[in-house]
Amino acid sequence: AKRWACAGAVLRDLEERCAAPAGRLRQVADAMAAAMRAGLASDDYEIGNGSALKMLLTYVDSLPSGDEKGLFYALDLGGTNFRVLRIQLGGKERRIIKQQSEGVSIPQALMSRGSNELFDFIASALAKFVNSEDEDFHLPEGMQRQLGFTFSFPVKQTSVASGTLIKWTKGFAIDEMVGKDVVAELNKAIKRQGLDMKITMLINDTVGTLSAGRYVDHDVTAAVILGTGTNAAYIEHVSAIPKWHGPLPKSGDMVINMEWGNFKSSHLPLTEFDVALDAESLNPGEQIYEKLISGMYMGEIVRRVLLKMADDAALFADNVPKNLEIPRILSTLHMLMMHQDATPDLNIVGVKLKEILGIESTCYKTRKMVVDVCEVVASRAARLAAAGVYGILKKLGRDIASPNEQKTVIAVDGGVYKYYTFFAQCMESTLKDLLGEGVASSVVIKLVEDGSGTGAALLAASYSQCL
Numbered sequence: 294a295k296r297w298a299c300a301g302a303v304l305r306d307l308e309e310r311c312a313a314p315a316g317r318l319r320q321v322a323d324a325m326a327a328a329m330r331a332g333l334a335s336d337d338y339e340i341g342n343g344s345a346l347k348m349l350l351t352y353v354d355s356l357p358s359g360d361e362k363g364l365f366y367a368l369d370l371g372g373t374n375f376r377v378l379r380i381q382l383g384g385k386e387r388r389i390i391k392q393q394s395e396g397v398s399i400p401q402a403l404m405s406r407g408s409n410e411l412f413d414f415i416a417s418a419l420a421k422f423v424n425s426e427d428e429d430f431h432l433p434e435g436m437q438r439q440l441g442f443t444f445s446f447p448v449k450q451t452s453v454a455s456g457t458l459i460k461w462t463k464g465f466a467i468d469e470m471v472g473k474d475v476v477a478e479l480n481k482a483i484k485r486q487g488l489d490m491k492i493t494m495l496i497n498d499t500v501g502t503l504s505a506g507r508y509v510d511h512d513v514t515a516a517v518i519l520g521t522g523t524n525a526a527y528i529e530h531v532s533a534i535p536k537w538h539g540p541l542p543k544s545g546d547m548v549i550n551m552e553w554g555n556f557k558s559s560h561l562p563l564t565e566f567d568v569a570l571d572a573e574s575l576n577p578g579e580q581i582y583e584k585l586i587s588g589m590y591m592g593e594i595v596r597r598v599l600l601k602m603a604d605d606a607a608l609f610a611d612n613v614p615k616n617l618e619i620p621r622i623l624s625t626l627h628m629l630m631m632h633q634d635a636t637p638d639l640n641i642v643g644v645k646l647k648e649i650l651g652i653e654s655t656c657y658k659t660r661k662m663v664v665d666v667c668e669v670v671a672s673r674a675a676r677l678a679a680a681g682v683y684g685i686l687k688k689l690g691r692d693i694a695s696p697n698e699q700k701t702v703i704a705v706d707g708g709v710y711k712y713y714t715f716f717a718q719c720m721e722s723t724l725k726d727l728l729g730e731g732v733a734s735s736v737v738i739k740l741v742e743d744g745s746g747t748g749a750a751l752l753a754a755s756y757s758q759c760l
């Protein structure tokens with residue numbers, strides 16, 4: 294009995310500290326909008342409540358319309374895999390006629406050798422892909438193949454088709470690449486393969502998702518990725534970007550890559566578990582918002598809470614399970630499978646606790662406690678993600694009813710949104726609550742799958758028709 298009282302106390306304390314009621318979410322959204330304004334004003338501005346967002350200029354000032362025609366390619370590099378893709382576009386009526394893609398995994402060794410080695414490997418896969426083309430794909434006589442490059446690492450963009458690498462993340466460590474133009478390097482490697490192809494767009498995955506979303510729905514205004522990490526991009530009026538000193542684009546708009554994972558604010562509900570996770574992470578003090586809401590961290594937060602329950606309340610019998618002490622052993626995928634266990638005895642929770650944490654037998658009460666912990670961590674994450682979207686809507690003035698009944702669509706992609714049904718539903722209902730009845734019906738969250746690569750090809754197509 295003492296055990297339950299004690300574990301229950303840990304749970305209630307967690308609930309209290311993770312609480313994100315509407316009032317607090319409104320403060321978070323206001324802080325997000327303020328951090329957006331600060332980041333748009335200049336590149337080195339700090340505001341009182343945490344720092345400004347990077348709000349990177351993408352140079353993308355027009356998005357696909359659906360009229361695009363022809364054969365275009367994309368290369369999507371954002372982790373240990375890359376994808377090559379081709380797409381035959383048939384214009385307004387026929388839309389996407391045919392599309393093919395192939396995934397290739399990058400040998401570990403190439404991630405830290407030289408840039409030529411990495412890009413030669415990628416370019417040779419690309420050449421192979423192009424050479425395997427069937428007759429459904431055709432390039433007009435005399436036309437060069439055009440490629441959109443999705444490169445999801447921090448880049449300082451210098452035009453739609455150039456940008457220098459700020460730093461590697463996700464396990465890559467090719468020092469000589471830092472500060473170099475990634476497009477120039479890849480173009481050279483493509484030449485070395487004897488391939489007649491040119492990179493005409495350089496984007497990241499959020500801009501790809503925005504573009505792919507826009508291709509199917511003209512009301513798409515922002516895109517959010519909720520996967521291993523999290524980020525967002527949206528369409529901003531150039532007049533609201535003081536740090537933009539270039540010419541005014543015809544559309545009057547520019548896509549901004551927010552790098553919102555780096556958002557922080559005193560209004561974020563942080564617990565002792567979050568503070569410890571951050572301190573022991575590879576990037577302490579950075580990506581605080583990401584550490585609350587993304588797939589790389591949610592399961593790890595749950596592990597830390599369960600470890601406390603094991604330590605303080607002997608939740609899993611007298612000995613603390615050894616595996617529970619291993620950082621990152623519990624992934625967000627495991628977490629969602631336990632959380633969404635619909636069996637009456639919570640059998641899946643029991644199996645997972647055994648398989649992953651080596652906990653032999655658990656009673657219903659223990660399993661239910663684990664589910665409750667997952668629910669608290671996922672609810673906080675989903676509600677904070679909704680607050681982030683609400684912050685973007687506020688910044689754009691789309692949080693209030695518009696006289697012309699303008700619709701706003703948010704394109705979302707990523708494993709957490711796609712597979713964690715509870716998360717997706719909680720995020721949606723929270724956003725509706727925040728917007729209130731009058732406005733909620735005009736804002737839609739829409740799943741846009743695989744936009745990361747497709748979006749780059751669609752953008753390459755749309756820019757090629759502009760020329």
Ligand code: ADP
Nearest residue numbers: 519520521522588589624625626707708709712
């Ligand atoms: P990335 O952001 O690296 O492109 P994803 O969008 O596929 O990757 O998201 C991966 C994240 O989603 C992981 O943190 C994983 O724990 C979580 N996830 C949830 N459900 C699944 C699933 N069914 N398959 C893969 N990942 C999943």
